[in-house]
Amino acid sequence: MPPTQKELAKLAGLSAGTVSNVISGMPGVSEHARKKVMDAIRALNYQPNLIARSLKTNKTYTLGMVVPDITIPFYPKVIRGAESAAREAGYFLIVLDSESNHERERAMIHLLQSQRVEGILLVAAGGHHWTRQEASSLTSAGPVVCLDRLPDGLNVDSVCVDDCQAAEMAVSHLMSLGHRNIAIVTGPQSLKNEQERLRGYTQALRRGGNPVKKSLIWSGSFDAEEIGRLCQQGMLQPNGRPTAIFSTNGVTGLAVLRSLYALGMSTPEDFAFLTFDELTTEDFFRPCVSSVMQPAFDIGHKAVEVLLRRINGESGDKVRQKVRLPATLEVRESTTKAAGILSKRHGQGSKRG
Numbered sequence: 462m463p464p465t466q467k468e469l470a471k472l473a474g475l476s477a478g479t480v481s482n483v484i485s486g487m488p489g490v491s492e493h494a495r496k497k498v499m500d501a502i503r504a505l506n507y508q509p510n511l512i513a514r515s516l517k518t519n520k521t522y523t524l525g526m527v528v529p530d531i532t533i534p535f536y537p538k539v540i541r542g543a544e545s546a547a548r549e550a551g552y553f554l555i556v557l558d559s560e561s562n563h564e565r566e567r568a569m570i571h572l573l574q575s576q577r578v579e580g581i582l583l584v585a586a587g588g589h590h591w592t593r594q595e596a597s598s599l600t601s602a603g604p605v606v607c608l609d610r611l612p613d614g615l616n617v618d619s620v621c622v623d624d625c626q627a628a629e630m631a632v633s634h635l636m637s638l639g640h641r642n643i644a645i646v647t648g649p650q651s652l653k654n655e656q657e658r659l660r661g662y663t664q665a666l667r668r669g670g671n672p673v674k675k676s677l678i679w680s681g682s683f684d685a686e687e688i689g690r691l692c693q694q695g696m697l698q699p700n701g702r703p704t705a706i707f708s709t710n711g712v713t714g715l716a717v718l719r720s721l722y723a724l725g726m727s728t729p730e731d732f733a734f735l736t737f738d739e740l741t742t743e744d745f746f747r748p749c750v751s752s753v754m755q756p757a758f759d760i761g762h763k764a765v766e767v768l769l770r771r772i773n774g775e776s777g778d779k780v781r782q783k784v785r786l787p788a789t790l791e792v793r794e795s796t797t798k799a800a801g802i803l804s805k806r807h808g809q810g811s812k813r814g
Contacts, residue, residue: 464505473501484551499549523553524768525573526582529561529610535711535738535757536584539608542761543582550769552579561683563589574602580768581605582761585612588649588682604771608764609755611653618771620764620784624654627753627788628661628709629668631735634751634790635705636669640733644677644695644703646688646717648710658709658737676701683712689720696721696732704732705796711738714750734795748794756786 466484470477475494482490483498501507524547528536540556547554555573559566566586573581580603591599591614599605600617607619635643645662648655659680663673676698679691696702708714714736718728728734728748735751763784770776 464507469498469501469505469507472504473497495549521577521579522551523555523576523578524580524582524765525570525576525578526554526556526584527559527566527569527573528556528584529559529566529586530712531556531558533712535609535755538757539584539761539764542758542763543765544761545758546762546765546769550765552765552769554765559586561586567595570599579603580772582764582768583607583617585610585615585652587612587652590651591615604768606764606768606771608760609654613651613653616781618767618776618782618784620760620767621654621786622755622760622788623785624657625661625664627737627755628658628707629665630661630788630790631707631737631753632662632665633669634792635707635733635735635796636665636671638705638733638796640705641671642674642677642701642703643671643705643707644679646679646681646691646706646708646713648713649682650680655709662707674701677703681713683710685716685719688713688716689723692717692720693724696724696726706732706734708734708736711736711740714738714740718750728795729797739791748797751793751796752791754789754791756788759786 466480467477470480473480475497479490479494480498480501483495524543526540526543528540531537531540540554544554555576555578557569557573559569563586570581570583581599583605585607587610589612591612593614596615599615605617607615607617609621611619611621632643632645643662643666645659647659650656650659659678666673677695679695681688681691692706706717708717717736718734718740721728721732726732728750735753737753737755739752739754740750763786767776767782767784776782
């Protein structure tokens with residue numbers, strides 16, 4: 462026989478009403494009591510009757526999430542954070558993959574809405590400006606929270622890192638090593654976070670007394686071939702070749718390294734390299750790559766908290782929440798040999814060994 466709510470209450474040492482309120486996601490339950498109930502649920506492997514629960518409360522206690530590519534290492538960590546927060550609140554999370562395609566993204570959203578999810582977490586596919594009609598269709602069936610990638614044209618709650626500050630921190634690190642010609646390789650500028658990372662790059666250069674050179678701003682997409690062309694054109698130009706490269710996301714960063722390694726270049730011997738998001742293919746890349754680290758688990762967890770507040774009517778109707786979490790800088794070998802690069806560029810270095 463499956464465990465009952467009375468058995469949960471006995472194990473948790475709480476009233477059956479409190480247990481029911483936790484399972485139903487009702488507000489007003491203390492965090493201490495909620496934790497005791499959730500611990501009892503896990504201990505007894507309690508599985509609520511979702512159909513009966515939905516009929517009784519007119520709620521499905523289900524959230525949806527759409528990500529652009531579940532194979533990118535960053536997103537499973539985000540999903541784990543979101544699933545943890547959903548489980549703590551008595552909700553279930555359905556995750557779908559848009560395969561970085563906007564039309565498939567819309568189809569996945571419509572599928573989740575047809576399943577009566579109470580809210581959606583969206584990591585945008587990118588490269589698309591949302592029309593007013595698309596945005597209205599998305600938000601008409603329930604609240605939406607964007608995380609990590611923030612598309613233009615979509616005015617919803619959002620959770621991500623402070624992109625401008627994080628990019629400025631990264632570029633300032635490169636300048637502290639003596640680099641002045643620093644190229645930036647970005648994702649699509651239709652994403653607000655990519656715009657903010659570019660802004661952080663320019664702010665860092667200006668505060669360091671360096672000019673912003675258009676020839677070193679390589680704005681692209683998430684397409685590896687396009688990124689490869691941009692990098693090869695930039696690194697093979699006769700004048701103004703950069704000594705350092707900053708990539709604004711992990712997908713782009715991976716394509717940058719692969720394209721330049723194909724030219725016979727390497728980091729840190731030929732150029733210093735720093736990327737947003739950790740590249741976890743450490744067996745492929747030696748030396749290890751310096752990275753701006755995003756708190757992926759916390760982003761997912763906080764996004765669910767924001768979404769549930771919107772679902773429960775605890776947020777203002779018009780004011781959109783913009784949660785910005787701090788990023789950290791992990792310095793590794795790809796930014797540790799600036800002196801050699803800089804001396805070679807000035808004709809003072811010896812042959813690379």
